[in-house]
Amino acid sequence: MTDTSIPLDGVASAPSRWSTSTWLAVVSMAAATFALVSAEFLPAGLLTPMAADLGISEGTAGQVVTATASVGAVAALFANSAIGKLNRKTVLVGLSALAIASNILAAMATDFWLLLLGRAGLGIALSGLWSLSAAVVARLVGVNSLGRGMSIIFVGVSLATIAAPSIGALLSDWIGWRTAMAATAGAAAIAMLLQLVSLPSLPAGEGTRLGDVFRLMGRRGIQLGMLAVLLLVTGHFAGFVYVRPFLEQVTQLPASAVAWALLGYGVASVIGNIAGGRMADTNIRAALATTGTTLGIAALALVLWGSHTGTAFGFVALWGFAFGTAPIVLQTNLSRAALDALEASGSLMVVCFQVAIAVGAVVGGYIVDGLSVAGPLTLAAVLSALTLVLAILQPRS
Template structure:
């Protein structure tokens, strides 16, 4: 990018304690700073996905149905979607390091409150606090990575940060279930507070001071939506992530009903999905920095191909395993490629762009879950994956409409 763009970046290199390094010049301090962000993402997302492994004992202990207990996930996502629009407005001109450390502290308190909850409403309150911490962290993530790692290393930096997401997605539900069986669901919930405390310590020690260089207003955030690049970037998130969450939630029913797989092979297929997502995460960071347009085309094309192949030939076990794994690889690329793509449309307003990014993701998750649920109930297990293929193909077309970079 040009020097002009670099100087207009939210917190350009010259405003922090030390110059933001280019990719080739990453030193120990840069690595520690980025890894502290990855630790925070792992802690936050582990807490977000933990209820998937705790639902039965949690519902039984609090005296509610499993369907009601499942709303703790809805509470986190819905509060996060609303908070994302206002997070960068409310923090004003606070030092961004202070904000990130404070968000980790909020996650600690929220997880402790959830672990000690004596009724369902206290649990919901704790989960709402986690939603605020999650949305605030992700809204700032791209801008902070750009400041500590360099403008030209956003893809690489975000790949490391979102690696925490991939690992948490794999580990949190399974480990949560095991720990809850051994020690109880409250202990499992409390352990996420410990992860957040470790992340907070790492951020306090590793992040440089990040003085605010701008104070966003809601009108500033909304004004960005007039830019064609922002519109296309948000639409890409909505299309691809709506498609992903519409289909991925129902991969297990598909493998059970279409591929006729028993429990153990299904678990192995989902493990392959998770491992491939980690690999895709790294690949996505490299490709995003090299050619963001091609990265978006590749990500959406691979996801569409995987879903389409499963719809056509998923009854064959080998096909099911191969293309569930390919889907995982594409999904691993998406959390890196989509935010990087959106940030390229507004390098002068990365914090405000981060808010729009979080809102887009949360809306996509909500729509995907609702539409996917309707599709599987109405048309069967193949329908959600068909929707995934269609929306991923639409994202390929959208990516081709974007300017080359």
């Protein structure tokens, strides 16, 4: 397959039945997302030994995650114009190589600033990968199977989100945080090899300038799609970042039971990834409405009946399922409004997602401190309901 070339206009002509080589190419993209997202979330399980080794507070050490997200949001705006007419396979392999180098630098860092530099490199690699993912997957599997293809990519994300913090904590106890960080470089190296072997040549079309990205925002479908990302993702992170204190204070679960509830969330999110792909390919407006409604119901039910253990477990899992569908549905929804500019719409998706994460976490924190632990969940329910309204207004594709 490495000798095959898929031009930019191959999006619409890709076959509906996937060949073995197509499967391998999509899996290589999923492997890359797993490796990079694992590295992104790994510090959650490494903060204590990392902070002690570098002589900094745990709060300061936690800023390595902020650095990754912040650099990624800025880099996403310039990603498409920076890569110009480079072959997209070359770019993807290069991004994996950057992730390898960044993780090695972080693992070898002798002070906090070198650690931040390594994490900034990871942010660039992540933003580049996400900016290109929808366009590359559409060229591999065809636009009519975009949701299905993206669902496989996001299975890698869900697995990384579940595994990285816990495995990182275990590895840091056994072999040290630096070795655990270096292990993510190994995962990125495996992904890079898979990309080299299985991805076809992906020649670029016309280069995308920064002005083209901003002009795309003039389309009604793009505006509604971006607003849907901002509302749903802000609501999710405003609420779910603080679901642990809710479960501890309202449901009165011990830490061990909270861990089981969050594991249920993670497993349900993987199922949501798979379902989200089918939903998005069948009817994107209905998929967006279903995602917003389900997440809103889960958040509101926790506020109303979350004091009961069984109810709390069930609706936390339902929340996981809903947010498992969300990235695939939101990405596919935005992409269908810009089938002629998938890379540019991918950049807008990354920027909106990162901004929503930051806003949601900050606003949720203020509500928790000023009102109650149930407040952020109420906000999540309200913003999810507004997403349902956007789904109704969304143009038919």
